[in-house]
Amino acid sequence: xxxxxxxxxxxxxxxxxxxxxxxxxxxxxxxxxxxxxxxxxxxxxxxxxxxxxxxxxxxxxxxxxxxxxxxxxxxxxxxxxxxxxxxxxxxxxxxxxxxxxxxxxxxxxxxxxxxxxxxxxxxxxxxxxxxxxxxxxxxxxxxxxxxxxxxxxxxxxxxxxxxxxxxxxxxxxxxxxxxxxxxxxxxxxxxxxxxxxxxxxxxxxxxxxxxxxxxxxxxxxxxxxxxxxxxxxxxxxxxxxxxxxxxxxxxxxxxxxxxxxxxxxxxxxxxxxxxxxxxxxxxxxxxxxxxxxxxxxxxxxxx
Amino acid sequence: xxxxxxxxxxxxxxxxxxxxxxxxxxxxxxxxxxxxxxxxxxxxxxxxxxxxxxxxxxxxxxxxxxxxxxxxxxxxxxxxxxxxxxxxxxxxxxxxxxxxxxxxxxxxxxxxxxxxxxxxxxxxxxxxxxxxxxxxxxxxxxxxxxxxxxxxxxxxxxxxxxxxxxxxxxxxxxxxxxxxxxxxxxxxxxxxxxxxxxxxxxxxxxxxxxxxxxxxxxxxxxxxxxxxxxxxxxxxxxxxxxxxxxxxxxxxxxxxxx
Numbered sequence: 001x002x003x004x005x006x007x008x009x010x011x012x013x014x015x016x017x018x019x020x021x022x023x024x025x026x027x028x029x030x031x032x033x034x035x036x037x038x039x040x041x042x043x044x045x046x047x048x049x050x051x052x053x054x055x056x057x058x059x060x061x062x063x064x065x066x067x068x069x070x071x072x073x074x075x076x077x078x079x080x081x082x083x084x085x086x087x088x089x090x091x092x093x094x095x096x097x098x099x100x101x102x103x104x105x106x107x108x109x110x111x112x113x114x115x116x117x118x119x120x121x122x123x124x125x126x127x128x129x130x131x132x133x134x135x136x137x138x139x140x141x142x143x144x145x146x147x148x149x150x151x152x153x154x155x156x157x158x159x160x161x162x163x164x165x166x167x168x169x170x171x172x173x174x175x176x177x178x179x180x181x182x183x184x185x186x187x188x189x190x191x192x193x194x195x196x197x198x199x200x201x202x203x204x205x206x207x208x209x210x211x212x213x214x215x216x217x218x219x220x221x222x223x224x225x226x227x228x229x230x231x232x233x234x235x236x237x238x239x240x241x242x243x244x245x246x247x248x249x250x251x252x253x254x255x256x257x258x259x260x261x262x263x264x265x266x267x268x269x270x271x272x273x274x275x276x277x278x279x280x281x282x283x284x285x286x287x288x289x290x291x292x293x294x295x296x297x298x299x300x301x302x303x
Numbered sequence: 304x305x306x307x308x309x310x311x312x313x314x315x316x317x318x319x320x321x322x323x324x325x326x327x328x329x330x331x332x333x334x335x336x337x338x339x340x341x342x343x344x345x346x347x348x349x350x351x352x353x354x355x356x357x358x359x360x361x362x363x364x365x366x367x368x369x370x371x372x373x374x375x376x377x378x379x380x381x382x383x384x385x386x387x388x389x390x391x392x393x394x395x396x397x398x399x400x401x402x403x404x405x406x407x408x409x410x411x412x413x414x415x416x417x418x419x420x421x422x423x424x425x426x427x428x429x430x431x432x433x434x435x436x437x438x439x440x441x442x443x444x445x446x447x448x449x450x451x452x453x454x455x456x457x458x459x460x461x462x463x464x465x466x467x468x469x470x471x472x473x474x475x476x477x478x479x480x481x482x483x484x485x486x487x488x489x490x491x492x493x494x495x496x497x498x499x500x501x502x503x504x505x506x507x508x509x510x511x512x513x514x515x516x517x518x519x520x521x522x523x524x525x526x527x528x529x530x531x532x533x534x535x536x537x538x539x540x541x542x543x544x545x546x547x548x549x550x551x552x553x554x555x556x557x558x559x560x561x
Contacts, residue, residue: 005523010355010429012420037551046555073418073438080398080417091399095530098421099397153548157540164532166424167391175532178540186547205555212554216547223543 002301003233006169011295017071021064022159022287023188025105026181028060029155030189032112034212036149038205039136046205049197051119056192057152058116061109068105082106097162104154111148118144156185163290169297170237170290174230177290180223187216188283191257191276198269198276210261210272217258217279221250224286240300242293245285253282307407308450309386309508310459310467311475313482314520315494317379317466319362324351324381326461327360330446334436354382355432359443360458365519380511380520381458381467384409384430384443385498388505391529392422392431392442400440407472407508408445416440427504427526445509472508482512497522504528 002008035053038046069078077085081102084091093099117131118141135141160177171177190213197206224246228235238246257275264271328335334357344350349364361382368375386408393401393409400415401422411422411431416439423431423440434441446456454460459469468475479496486494493514498507504526517524 002518005427005525005527008429008518008521008523008526009426010353010423010432012424013433014420014424033548034551037548037555041552041555071419073420073433073440074416077398077415077417080400080415081419084399085415091397093394093397093399095533096395096397096421097533098395098419102397153544157544161533161536161540162421164536165395165529166421167427167527167529168424171424172529172532175535175539178536179543182540182543182547186551208554212551215550215554219546219550 003236004169004173006167006172006234007298007301009167009169011168012166014071014291017067019284019287019291021067021071022181022291023284024060024067025064025159026156026185026283026287027189027192028057028064028112029108029152030185031060031193032057032108032115032152033149033156033186034189034193034209035115036136036145036152038208039145040142042205042208043203045203046201046208047122049193049201049203049205049209051123052196052201053189053193054112054115054119056189056196058109058112061105061112061155065105065109097158097165101154101158101162104151104158108148108151108155111144111151114144115148153182156189157182163294168294170231170234170294173232173234174227176223176227176230180220180227180286180290183216183220183223184283184286187213187220187254187279190216191279191283194272195276195280198273213276213279214258214261217254217261220254224250234297237293237297237300238289240293240296242289242296242300245289249282249286249289253278253285257282305405307472307508308445308470309408309472309475309510310383310445310456310469311479311499311510311512312381312383313466313468313479313512314378314380315466315486315491315512315514316464317362317381318464319348319364319377319379320463321351321362322461322463323458323467324358324360324362326457327443328357330449330457331359331444333357333359333434354384354428354430354442356434356441357432359383359441363521365515367515367519378515378519380513381462382430382521383458383509384445385428385504385510386443386445386508387427388501388508389528390504391425391427391527395421395425395529397421404447404450406445406447406450408447408450410444410447411440411442413437413439413441425529427523427528472506475510479510479512486512486514 031053035050038050069075114134118135120126121131136145157178160181163171257278260271260275354361363380365378390409431442455469459467498510
């Protein structure tokens with residue numbers, strides 16, 4: 001007997017474009033949030049590290065939008081997400097994560113553009129000086145950082161809530177997917193920035209980033225265990241190759257990198273680089289397991 | 304607004320002729336074969352297997368036989384979109400393509416749908432699929448075009464045993480309750496209605512008379528709205544964001560004081 005009424009539903013066939021979007025979108029939101037935290041609380045010497053965060057966030061969110069369009073059955077109708085196609089009025093449903101998320105992605109894309117312009121101006125890559133005001137400190141810059149940071153947090157986690165607001169096995173059998181995605185996006189984003197920054201910016205901010213990643217990595221297994229517990233008997237779907245992959249994520253994508261970062265602690269960068277690579281791969285595989293194992297649920301359960 | 308219309312499907316008189324499937328495909332101009340290839344299930348007279356973007360009616364064949372096949376029965380059910388009063392598909396649709404009509408039925412407007420497929424995963428019954436011709440999500444419209452012209456849906460018109468009853472919901476409920484009573488009198492004590500009252504998603508405008516558990520017919524015993532997870536999921540995600548934010552603040556501010 002099926003453990004949940006979710007086992008009687010059909011698959012939306014969200015596969016690689018969506019999994020890649022979940023990963024890249026998480027990095028976009030996460031890197032932006034980290035850049036904001038560095039801008040607001042870090043030292044002046046760490047500003048290049050924050051610039052790197054904005055430099056990742058903007059192209060990543062553009063790529064996210066393209067992936068989402070590509071995944072549509074009718075990509076040329078992507079704008080129907082924002083504008084009602086018969087009345088040309090704004091289309092927004094606050095209770096539909098996909099509808100709400102479309103607007104947030106658009107808004108976040110705008111803030112990521114402002115911040116990357118500010119970063120480019122500060123680095124002297126563009127001649128304009130007006131974008132300098134768009135970054136903290138300064139009232140306008142602080143406002144951009146705060147609003148953009150909140151939108152960035154939303155981008156990291158709403159995808160998990162979107163999966164939960166369906167009727168599919170696993171996805172809607174737990175309320176904890178959004179939480180898991182937020183934590184995973186934070187660890188992956190910190191890992192990506194460590195990977196990109198470890199040669200160029202050996203500043204106190206990089207050490208802070210490594211400490212932050214260790215703390216978030218320590219939280220991640222707790223979130224995954226809570227997710228498994230919250231699934232109840234549905235978690236038996238993961239007594240399969242999917243569970244094995246999840247175990248590999250926890251061991252190779254979380255615990256091993258944690259141990260490597262603990263050991264390296266600043267001097268030798270090689271273990272930190274390996275750790276960052278493992279965390280990134282783990283983040284991608286975690287999303288793969290969550291997205292694809294829903295489709296496998298009926299087969300595993302033999303409904 | 305016209306009065307709510309729908310289907311009452313009495314599975315006990317379905318003979319599995321599939322006239323409803325054929326009539327549906329013919330009226331709605333749905334392809335009869337999968338890209339010109341006939342696919343047979345190989346283990347059942349049911350070759351349709353499921354509802355999806357090109358199968359808006361599906362006659363399910365449930366074969367209940369003893370291992371030695373000396374005793375057994377067929378349960379036959381013509382399945383279709385339930386046109387839920389609280390429709391999960393309509394709730395999540397981000398384009399507004401899914402609408403409620405004046406007949407209280409649920410219709411996907413193909414010219415608005417952009418094929419995001421959120422509705423497919425949100426439907427508690429798995430009735431929606433992508434139609435490969437339009438690349439949009441499609442399902443039973445309860446023959447909206449026929450209803451607007453005073454005709455009954457093609458499937459109900461074609462059904463030779465009146466297993467598929469079409470009419471105003473209030474009348475169908477009376478008819479269904481009477482039929483359950485008759486079956487109980489005749490000894491079929493297991494007969495009951497699935498989705499007739501408003502406890503299930505506010506009521507299904509396509510409800511069924513069944514004689515076994517819903518799962519046996521491939522129906523969920525306890526269908527729910529997708530939004531049940533919205534607030535819980537959002538609060539937990541926000542909690543995660545607060546924790547991550549505090550860890551970040553702690554990490555970077557600490558370094559700032561060095």
